[in-house]
Amino acid sequence: MGKARFKMDIGSTFFYKYRRFVKTLKIYLLLAGPGLIVMLADNDAGGITTYTVTGAKYGYGLIWFLLLLLPVAYIVQEMTVRLGAVTKRGHAEAIFDAFGSFWGWFSFLDLALVNWLTLVTEFIGMTAALAIFHIPPLVTVIVVSFVMMLMVLQGKYWTWEKIAILFAALNIIYIPAAFLVHPSVGEVLSIGLVPHFPGGFNGTLFFFLMANIGTTIAPWMIFFQQSAVVDKGMKEKDIPWGQMDTLIGSAFTVLVAIFLVVVTGTVLYGVEVESAAQAASILMTTNPWLGTCIAIGLFNAGFLGAICISLASSWAFGEVFGWAHSLNMKIHEAPWFYACYLFALVTAGGVVLIPHAPLVLITLFVQVIAVTLLPAALVFLILLLNNEEIMGKYRNTLLQNIAATVIVVAIIVLSTLYGITTLFPELLT
Amino acid sequence: MVTIETLIGHRMGSVLRGWSDKITEINRKYETPRIRMSRGVKIALLFLRIYLILLVILLGYKFWTLLS
Numbered sequence: 426m427g428k429a430r431f432k433m434d435i436g437s438t439f440f441y442k443y444r445r446f447v448k449t450l451k452i453y454l455l456l457a458g459p460g461l462i463v464m465l466a467d468n469d470a471g472g473i474t475t476y477t478v479t480g481a482k483y484g485y486g487l488i489w490f491l492l493l494l495l496p497v498a499y500i501v502q503e504m505t506v507r508l509g510a511v512t513k514r515g516h517a518e519a520i521f522d523a524f525g526s527f528w529g530w531f532s533f534l535d536l537a538l539v540n541w542l543t544l545v546t547e548f549i550g551m552t553a554a555l556a557i558f559h560i561p562p563l564v565t566v567i568v569v570s571f572v573m574m575l576m577v578l579q580g581k582y583w584t585w586e587k588i589a590i591l592f593a594a595l596n597i598i599y600i601p602a603a604f605l606v607h608p609s610v611g612e613v614l615s616i617g618l619v620p621h622f623p624g625g626f627n628g629t630l631f632f633f634l635m636a637n638i639g640t641t642i643a644p645w646m647i648f649f650q651q652s653a654v655v656d657k658g659m660k661e662k663d664i665p666w667g668q669m670d671t672l673i674g675s676a677f678t679v680l681v682a683i684f685l686v687v688v689t690g691t692v693l694y695g696v697e698v699e700s701a702a703q704a705a706s707i708l709m710t711t712n713p714w715l716g717t718c719i720a721i722g723l724f725n726a727g728f729l730g731a732i733c734i735s736l737a738s739s740w741a742f743g744e745v746f747g748w749a750h751s752l753n754m755k756i757h758e759a760p761w762f763y764a765c766y767l768f769a770l771v772t773a774g775g776v777v778l779i780p781h782a783p784l785v786l787i788t789l790f791v792q793v794i795a796v797t798l799l800p801a802a803l804v805f806l807i808l809l810l811n812n813e814e815i816m817g818k819y820r821n822t823l824l825q826n827i828a829a830t831v832i833v834v835a836i837i838v839l840s841t842l843y844g845i846t847t848l849f850p851e852l853l854t
Numbered sequence: 855m856v857t858i859e860t861l862i863g864h865r866m867g868s869v870l871r872g873w874s875d876k877i878t879e880i881n882r883k884y885e886t887p888r889i890r891m892s893r894g895v896k897i898a899l900l901f902l903r904i905y906l907i908l909l910v911i912l913l914g915y916k917f918w919t920l921l922s
Contacts (some may be wrong), residue, residue: 523887524899
């Protein structure tokens with residue numbers, strides 16, 4: 426009798442825990458979105474190229490460094506969740522409101538420029554990836570722009586978000602790709618997880634470290650996630666879910682980066698590679714499945730980056746100019762919002778199609794211009810999160826401030842050095 | 855009196871005037887920063903100003919060296 430009762434108790438406890446888990450999962454799936462999307466979109470075309478080249482250059486040697494980027498990405502992006510949920514305002518509007526029109530215009534115009542340039546680089550990545558399958562750039566630009574317009578024109582944030590998550594899920598293609606190359610798990614763990622500087626600390630290694638940090642936190646991510654939190658209608662009570670979403674997203678983005686480094690570190694270690702598209706082309710001749718995976722991943726990364734960046738700009742324009750700006754609105758309700766979105770897509774896609782356009786120069790220029798905006802966006806974020814009048818009980822705690830300040834100072838120093846070395850590469854030699 | 859409309863045509867002129875009015879309205883709306891200008895905030899904003907000035911000088915220098 427006692428044993429039977431004991432078994433029943435275990436059974437009911439297990440059932441209760443299972444139901445609680447399912448319920449939690451259902452709520453999470455309902456509220457998941459901005460954090461997951463922004464983090465996976467963080468691995469955009471530029472990010473994929475950075476990780477590909479890092480793996481080819483240093484093998485598994487910098488995996489430990491990528492792991493360090495998980496808390497960096499989480500701590501910065503988590504602040505946007507709280508700020509958006511509490512103020513119900515996007516980052517552009519919050520800067521105007523809190524710091525006045527000078528800093529507002531500076532951030533807004535800089536964001537518009539850097540986002541547009543980054544969008545061009547996403548199109549460069551997408552066209553280069555599909556060129557491997559002999560798809561002309563014109564077709565890529567037209568089809569991508571059409572699909573991206575369709576995604577937003579259906580008139581519901583929720584639907585857009587779920588479609589975006591589906592595309593984001595494709596980002597994990599690098600995980601099965603890593604199994605295709607049969608890496609030595611022992612080597613990955615022993616070389617990758619032990620902090621060291623492969624080949625000694627020198628200018629080139631420093632440049633790679635800076636590039637990896639630069640691709641982890643970009644200005645558009647801060648503006649995008651905060652606006653997405655607002656458009657989704659998240660409230661203060663949803664903050665823990667938003668935090669969980671951001672944490673899961675951060676874990677995925679780092680995981681994807683590590684697996685990509687494992688792929689190129691296994692099959693392209695020591696090969697001079699300059700871009701992910703080039704790596705895919707090389708691999709198409711030796712291992713077509715792997716080359717296809719890299720190319721599809723690059724295209725998807727560019728696509729995901731493009732949908733987030735163009736939306737970040739449209740939201741910012743709407744916030745500043747007071748136009749209706751929500752994915753929950755139809756085209757006739759928010760014409761300027763959709764016009765901005767279309768304008769960004771068409772012009773950025775058009776640049777890629779111009780023969781002999783200075784695409785390499787644009788890619789370099791993005792890194793430099795991003796450096797002018799990132800420190801301001803991060804400093805404003807910390808100042809806003811410390812304002813009791815704005816944030817109330819959701820303001821940063823002492824521990825959060827210490828962590829955020831250390832990370833922000835490190836990002837500012839390293840991204841500035843990255844920008845300067847991009848401008849003056851001779852400094853590294 | 856010379857107006858924007860007489861210089862670049864009525865249609866374009868009224869569009870530009872509309873934008874100019876909108877920008878003026880935004881500037882008026884956000885004229886006073888909402889955040890309290892404590893010493894910490896002032897230092898942070900001063901740092902950002904100096905940082906941006908230095909970056910602009912560097913960009914200008916790079917542009918000049920490219921041209922020359």
